[in-house]
Amino acid sequence: xxxxxxxxxxxxxxxxxxxxxxxxxxxxxxxxxxxxxxxxxxxxxxxxxxxxxxxxxxxxxxxxxxxxxxxxxxxxxxxxxxxxxxxxxxxxxxxxxxxxxxxxxxxxxxxxxxxxxxxxxxxxxxxxxxxxxxxxxxxxxxxxxxxxxxxxxxxxxxxxxxxxxxxxxxxxxxxxxxxxxxxxxxxxxxxxxxxxxxxxxxxxxxxxxxxxxxxxxxxxxxxxxxxxxxxxxxxxxxxxxxxxxxxxxxxxxxxxxxxxxxxxxxxxxxxxxxxxxxxxxxxxxxxxxxxxxxxxxxxxxxxxxxxxxxxxxxxxxxxxxxxxxxxxxxxxxxxxxxxxxxxxxxxxxxxxxxxxxxxxxxxxxxxxxxxxxxxxxxxxxxxxxxxxxxxxxxxxxxxxxxxxxxxxxxxxxxxxxxx
Numbered sequence: 001x002x003x004x005x006x007x008x009x010x011x012x013x014x015x016x017x018x019x020x021x022x023x024x025x026x027x028x029x030x031x032x033x034x035x036x037x038x039x040x041x042x043x044x045x046x047x048x049x050x051x052x053x054x055x056x057x058x059x060x061x062x063x064x065x066x067x068x069x070x071x072x073x074x075x076x077x078x079x080x081x082x083x084x085x086x087x088x089x090x091x092x093x094x095x096x097x098x099x100x101x102x103x104x105x106x107x108x109x110x111x112x113x114x115x116x117x118x119x120x121x122x123x124x125x126x127x128x129x130x131x132x133x134x135x136x137x138x139x140x141x142x143x144x145x146x147x148x149x150x151x152x153x154x155x156x157x158x159x160x161x162x163x164x165x166x167x168x169x170x171x172x173x174x175x176x177x178x179x180x181x182x183x184x185x186x187x188x189x190x191x192x193x194x195x196x197x198x199x200x201x202x203x204x205x206x207x208x209x210x211x212x213x214x215x216x217x218x219x220x221x222x223x224x225x226x227x228x229x230x231x232x233x234x235x236x237x238x239x240x241x242x243x244x245x246x247x248x249x250x251x252x253x254x255x256x257x258x259x260x261x262x263x264x265x266x267x268x269x270x271x272x273x274x275x276x277x278x279x280x281x282x283x284x285x286x287x288x289x290x291x292x293x294x295x296x297x298x299x300x301x302x303x304x305x306x307x308x309x310x311x312x313x314x315x316x317x318x319x320x321x322x323x324x325x326x327x328x329x330x331x332x333x334x335x336x337x338x339x340x341x342x343x344x345x346x347x348x349x350x351x352x353x354x355x356x357x358x359x360x361x362x363x364x365x366x367x368x369x370x371x372x373x374x375x376x377x378x379x380x381x382x383x384x385x386x387x388x389x390x391x392x393x394x395x396x397x398x399x400x401x402x403x404x405x406x407x408x409x410x411x412x413x414x415x416x417x418x419x
Contacts (some may be wrong), residue, residue, distance in 0.1 A: 006038045009310075012287075018381040018388065021286070022318065022327070029315035033299040041308045042292075042301060045315035047322045047339070049298055053311055055344040058294035061085070076234045077349060085345060091223050092231050093349060095212040101352045104144065108357055109407040111139045112364045120400040127378070127394050128251060129244075137243040137357060141236050146197065146208035158186035159240040162233070163384060187233070194229045209235075235350065243354045245284030245382075245389025246275070247361045252393065253278060253329050254366065255374040260331050264366040271363035274331040275355050278362075279317075279340025281329050286314040286388045288342060313339045314388075367404040372397045 008031075011017055011024045029045030036043055044050050053059055061079050077088055115136060119126045126132070138156045139149075147155060161182040197210065205211040213228055223231065254261040254274075264270055290309045297303065317338045318326040324333075341348035348354070365372070378394035 004038045005041075006036050009036050009039070009041070009043065013385050015381075015383070019379070021314070021388070025312055025315035026318070028312060029319065032312070032315075033301045035301060035307075039308075041310050042298065042303055043310050043312065044298060045312040045319075046299075047316040047319035050311050050313065050316040050339055051343050053290060053298060053309055054339070054342055054346070056296065057082075058292065058296045059290045059309065060293040061290060061346060076230045078234065078238075078346065082345065087221065088223070088227060088231070089345075089349060090218060091216045091221065091227075092213060094216040094218075095209045096349055096352060098352045100212070101356060104140070104353075105356060105360070106408050107143060108136075108140055108360050109364075109405065111136060111143075112360055113402055113405050113407060116364065116368050116400055116402045116405060120402055124398065125375070125394055125396040127392055129248060129390055129393050133244045133247040133251070133361070134240075136247065136361060137240045138236075140353075140357060141239040144209040145232060145236065146201065146206055146210050151193075154189070155236060156240065158189050159237045161186040162190075162237045163241045163382075163387060190233045190236075191229055194232045195225070198225065198228050198232075238348075239350050239353065241384075241387050241389075242284045242348075243350075243357050245387060246278060246354060246358045248389045248393060249282040249284060250274060250278040250358060250362045251365050251395075252374070252379075252390065253282060254362070255372060255395070257329050260329060261366055261372075264331060264363065268363050268367065270331050271359040271366075272355065273334065274362050275358040276335075276338065276340075277329065277331045277333060278358070280323065280335070280338035281317070283314055283317055283338070283340040284387050284389050285340060285342065285348075287312050287386050313342065364405045368401050369395070370398040370401060 008024070008027060012021065012028075017024055025045065028043055032043050032045040033049050034043055035041070044053050060081050062081055077085060077092065080088060115132050119131050134156060135152075138152055138159065142149075142152050142155055161179075198214065201208075201211045201214055205215065210228075210232065213223060213231060216223060254264065260274075264274055288311050290311060292303045292305055292307045292309065295302070295304055303309070317323070317340065320326050322337065323335060341351045341354075373396045375394040375396060378392055379390060380392040382389055382391040
């Protein structure tokens with residue numbers, strides 16, 4: 001793959017497009033599937049084609065050496081193929097079964113109330129990125145992994161740095177030496193920290209996900225020390241960045257569509273449907289990359305081994321051949337079909353947790369914030385292309401009704417994990 005792109009494709013990385021990439025994505029979807037003449041990347045944007053690529057055994061998730069990623073990645077669930085991926089997912093998935101994840105609902109609700117209480121104690125305005133959406137998933141996944149509260153801020157900093165590793169290299173030289181160094185420092189910090197934490201949990205298991213990952217076994221097979229560390233890093237980074245952006249994109253959608261906010265306030269049972277609509281309408285995961293390992297054809301486009309593929313999930317989620325009025329935000333549409341968590345063997349392992357956090361957070365926003373208003377001038381987006389969401393978003397409000405957010409009870413698991 002070359003490092004140049006045709007102008008249409010290069011626009012995806014233009015910061016000016018970040019606030020609303022959907023016009024560009026529509027153009028690319030309508031032209032797809034096609035081979036970008038400048039880079040050789042096969043662009044896929046139609047829903048049926050994207051899903052076909054994600055489920056195709058002739059396509060690899062191992063992008064190392066392809067030129068489509070710049071920062072070296074550690075082998076993990078996102079970039080391994082079968083049988084290594086199958087084994088690792090089978091073992092790690094034991095700690096993320098829906099029944100186990102649901103036991104964390106009381107603790108998530110408790111954290112939401114804590115954050116809202118802090119916001120309510122200040123002035124009648126807040127940056128919901130730093131005050132709500134970013135700390136929530138960090139606290140949740142840190143609690144689940146048994147990370148003490150005092151270490152949460154450094155984990156958030158490390159997670160934000162490593163998020164650069166998932167971006168395709170659409171613009172040559174976009175990642176500075178300083179950014180790459182920050183990624184490596186964050187990775188080294190995680191490896192050292194989790195190495196020590198794993199040793200502690202082997203000696204003294206607790207009611208947390210890390211202890212369950214350590215004990216996960218199938219036919220005598222268990223995760224190795226290295227696999228445990230890498231899985232912990234992935235869970236924290238993926239569970240932080242994507243869930244925070246899911247919450248932020250959802251709040252932004254509700255603020256821009258007051259009728260939908262009013263509907264959710266009146267019908268809180270629509271919170272789960274609201275999450276599905278955000279994942280379709282403005283998903284945090286905008287695109288992913290794959291590499292062909294065998295020849296195949298997508299549409300009328302031949303794909304040769306070694307060819308990079310850019311799968312435009314956000315374009316597929318607004319495909320008019322699949323979704324009625326695809327550019328309309330409607331939490332009552334009742335259409336859960338989307339690629340917000342990808343599809344196939346690499347369907348997001350943490351989808352149950354992300355959906356749970358998202359539904360609690362969006363419902364809490366609808367119920368607790370009285371007369372919220374977006375400060376449009378404050379809205380700034382993160383520099384990432386693959387995972388998209390605001391980096392700053394101030395919201396003013398008349399008051400916050402913390403008591404409107406219920407806590408279903410305190411489970412033994414959530415209490416034991418608070419550290």
